[in-house]
Amino acid sequence: MNDDIITAARLNHMAGAPSAWETVEELNVPCGITIPWIAEGTIWGIKVRRAAGEQRYQQVSGGNIRGCLYLADRILPRTPLIITEGEFDALTAWQAGWGIASAVAIGSASHAGIDRRWYGRLLVAPSHSGMYRFRRSGHGRGGTVDGNFRRGAVGTGANGKGHE
Numbered sequence: 001m002n003d004d005i006i007t008a009a010r011l012n013h014m015a016g017a018p019s020a021w022e023t024v025e026e027l028n029v030p031c032g033i034t035i036p037w038i039a040e041g042t043i044w045g046i047k048v049r050r051a052a053g054e055q056r057y058q059q060v061s062g063g064n065i066r067g068c069l070y071l072a073d074r075i076l077p078r079t080p081l082i083i084t085e086g087e088f089d090a091l092t093a094w095q096a097g098w099g100i101a102s103a104v105a106i107g108s109a110s111h112a113g114i115d116r117r118w119y120g121r122l123l124v125a126p127s128h129s130g131m132y133r134f135r136r137s138g139h140g141r142g143g144t145v146d147g148n149f150r151r152g153a154v155g156t157g158a159n160g161k162g163h164e
Helices: 003-008 087-096 116-122
Strands: 012-014 021-024 027-030 032-039 042-049 057-059 081-084 102-105 131-136 143-146
Touching: 003 087, 027 042, 042 087, 081 087, 087 102
Parallel strands: 081 102, 081 131
Antiparallel strands: 012 032, 021 027, 032 042, 042 057, 131 143
């Protein structure tokens, strides 16, 4: 991921052991890469990608990202929209499609439902191009964009239930 994307996404790093937590302004924050979910000028939540451990992604207490769209404010009108499960997939798609496509993430397969408040954001994608999803290969070697994901079929996964 290039520096422009890292800066625009406001990614940061909380130094420490993979299982450690730090206190920042009265918030307990897991050590790892911090991923703020910012939309409409509000921080909806902060997820942290840990380097190791059973639970690789953790959320800072007090956030509410369920049903939210990561990078919702970055949707460009009249460009194809790629919907991913994970934040890093969305960031990778955003970088690859810079200026010609937008990307958002739902954050987890268990968050497959998108809250109605975000529907207006989804409608700025052109109707002739539909929406697309980024499908991971499952082998840690990247993925492909699936054009069979049609407007109106909001969700993730091949079976529509949030599973690849």
